[in-house]
Amino acid sequence: MARRYVAISGSPSATSRSALLADTLLDRLPDGCEGTHLRLSTLDPAALISADWRDPGIAAAVEAVSQAHGVILVTPVYKAAYSGVLKCFLDLLDQFAFAGKAVLPLATGGSLAHALAIDYGLRPVLQSMGARHVVQGVMVLSDHLETTPAGGLVINEQAERLLAPAMKHFLSAGSDDPALSLMGHPDPARLHPPAAPALKV
Ligand SMILES: Cc1cc2nc3c(=O)[nH]c(=O)nc-3n(C[C@H](O)[C@H](O)[C@H](O)COP(=O)(O)O)c2cc1C
Numbered sequence: 068m069a070r071r072y073v074a075i076s077g078s079p080s081a082t083s084r085s086a087l088l089a090d091t092l093l094d095r096l097p098d099g100c101e102g103t104h105l106r107l108s109t110l111d112p113a114a115l116i117s118a119d120w121r122d123p124g125i126a127a128a129v130e131a132v133s134q135a136h137g138v139i140l141v142t143p144v145y146k147a148a149y150s151g152v153l154k155c156f157l158d159l160l161d162q163f164a165f166a167g168k169a170v171l172p173l174a175t176g177g178s179l180a181h182a183l184a185i186d187y188g189l190r191p192v193l194q195s196m197g198a199r200h201v202v203q204g205v206m207v208l209s210d211h212l213e214t215t216p217a218g219g220l221v222i223n224e225q226a227e228r229l230l231a232p233a234m235k236h237f238l239s240a241g242s243d244d245p246a247l248s249l250m251g252h253p254d255p256a257r258l259h260p261p262a263a264p265a266l267k268v
Pocket residue numbers: 078079080082083084085086142143144145146147148175176177178179181208209
């Protein structure tokens with residue numbers, strides 16, 4: 068079975084560098100991996116705010132997360148925190164939606180002064196949603212991400228020095244061990260189903 072990865076980008080902007088970064092990282096997945104980009108700004112805003120799981124876009128996004136082995140989150144830093152769009156999406160997911168998964172948290176922002184937003188704001192939420200392993204996050208300065216007229220992204224050397232090892236770490240944090248697939252979930256019966264009772268004769 069192909070290893071599945073989801074990148075969730077949380078910018079409301081139509082010209083989002085965070086979204087382009089998510090696309091770039093998905094393009095770097097090794098052969099045999101499947102990548103899906105959930106660009107949250109393309110979801111129906113009313114459905115997102117009201118956590119409407121019946122909405123086809125929301126349902127597909129929730130399903131993509133549940134099927135993923137690993138999740139990359141890319142959020143712009145807004146007011147020293149992760150974006151409100153990302154918050155809406157995380158709030159509609161199941162409490163343990165990241166159980167068993169490796170998660171790579173990334174942020175783009177104007178100032179490294181707010182790099183702490185990843186570990187102070189985002190990491191505790193991901194951990195409490197059951198993530199098996201939240202790897203070291205990276206904040207990338209928007210000045211280090213240059214958009215091209217063709218709609219592409221050029222990542223400068225300084226940012227690349229941080230992103231390349233983070234991706235390596237993330238990819239090596241994945242596991243095919245089924246016993247780890249619900250690690251982080253609080254219900255041990257789902258993690259290790261009880262053995263059938265021995266029959267008395
Ligand atoms: C409303 C708003 C608030 C922002 N607040 C911060 C901030 O507190 N700290 C920071 O470093 N950058 C801040 N920025 C800059 C963005 O994080 C930065 O431009 C980011 O790369 C935008 O990502 P995007 O292109 O994916 O939307 C803010 C930008 C906006 C529009």
